[in-house]
Amino acid sequence: MDPIVCKSCGARFPIKSLSEDDCRQLDDQHDYEEMAEELKMLRNVQAFYHRHPEAEGNIRPDLNRILESDDPEVREQLCEGTPFDQIVLRSPELPGNWVASDEDRQVVQYLRTCSFSLGPRLGFVAERDVPIEGRAEFDARDSVTWYWPHWHHFEVDGTLSIKISIYQHFGHGTGEMQMKPGNAEYAFWSWLVEQKAYHRPVQDSELPGLREEWSRREISGA
Numbered sequence: 001m002d003p004i005v006c007k008s009c010g011a012r013f014p015i016k017s018l019s020e021d022d023c024r025q026l027d028d029q030h031d032y033e034e035m036a037e038e039l040k041m042l043r044n045v046q047a048f049y050h051r052h053p054e055a056e057g058n059i060r061p062d063l064n065r066i067l068e069s070d071d072p073e074v075r076e077q078l079c080e081g082t083p084f085d086q087i088v089l090r091s092p093e094l095p096g097n098w099v100a101s102d103e104d105r106q107v108v109q110y111l112r113t114c115s116f117s118l119g120p121r122l123g124f125v126a127e128r129d130v131p132i133e134g135r136a137e138f139d140a141r142d143s144v145t146w147y148w149p150h151w152h153h154f155e156v157d158g159t160l161s162i163k164i165s166i167y168q169h170f171g172h173g174t175g176e177m178q179m180k181p182g183n184a185e186y187a188f189w190s191w192l193v194e195q196k197a198y199h200r201p202v203q204d205s206e207l208p209g210l211r212e213e214w215s216r217r218e219i220s221g222a
Contacts, residue, residue, distance in 0.1 A: 035051070039125045045118060048107040052082075054064055056118075059098075059111040063090055067201065079199060081163065083150045083174060110130050127193055149192050150199035156183075160189055 028214070049056045066074060066087050077087050099105045144166070151163035158181040165174045179186050191214050192198055 018030070035125055039122075041107075041127060042118065044103060044107050045110065046122065048104060048145065049118070051104075052095075056099055059094070059108060061115045062112050065089055065092075079150065081148055084165070090173060120218045145199045145204040148201055149195070152193045160186065160193070162189065192219075 063084055066078070066084055066089065067076065068088070074087060074089070094108065099108055146165045148163040148165070152160055155161070160179045161176045162179075163174065164177050178188055188211060192202075192210060202210070
């Protein structure tokens with residue numbers, strides 16, 4: 001594992017030389033610095049909207065544009081399971097005064113890569129931009145999970161594996177969700193992966209409605 005490098009003096013410390021408390025404090029410092037950096041950018045967004053009030057709500061994240069796109073090439077890539085960040089979109093034309101300065105261009109790029117409501121998000125991050133010992137933990141509700149029912153397979157023992165993507169304000173990751181027979185959710189997910197109507201990315205917010213649909217079909221025997 002790579003050593004820890006001090007940003008001030010460049011000294012290097014092997015991970016094994018650090019105590020559990022040291023590692024926890026370093027993790028806290030890292031999280032705090034990320035929040036501070038996000039707060040700075042959110043305030044830049046706020047200033048950008050003051051300069052260009054007509055821009056608010058009119059610069060949409062690329063992820064939203066991909067999911068709502070009617071472009072056959074984009075839809076085909078979605079069905080093939082191409083990662084979102086590898087799908088190329090045509091750059092939207094924006095008024096010249098929105099991208100006239102380096103700061104404005106940075107804000108526009110930020111708005112194209114992040115999805116948030118400025119007021120609530122700014123309040124959330126500002127509340128946590130305090131000394132680490134008094135700061136609340138990062139809220140898991142800031143993450144979004146996408147499931148890919150058409151990217152699944154069953155193991156010999158019946159274990160079901162489904163591709164997932166997790167997006168948070170600082171990045172994203174892709175992996176698999178595995179579920180063995182006997183799990184309380186196994187029947188639901190086994191049903192969902194067979195539904196061609198949902199052979200597309202499914203957001204976690206859709207799951208309650210899908211579970212209700214599955215329950216109704218189970219009761220009716222459809």
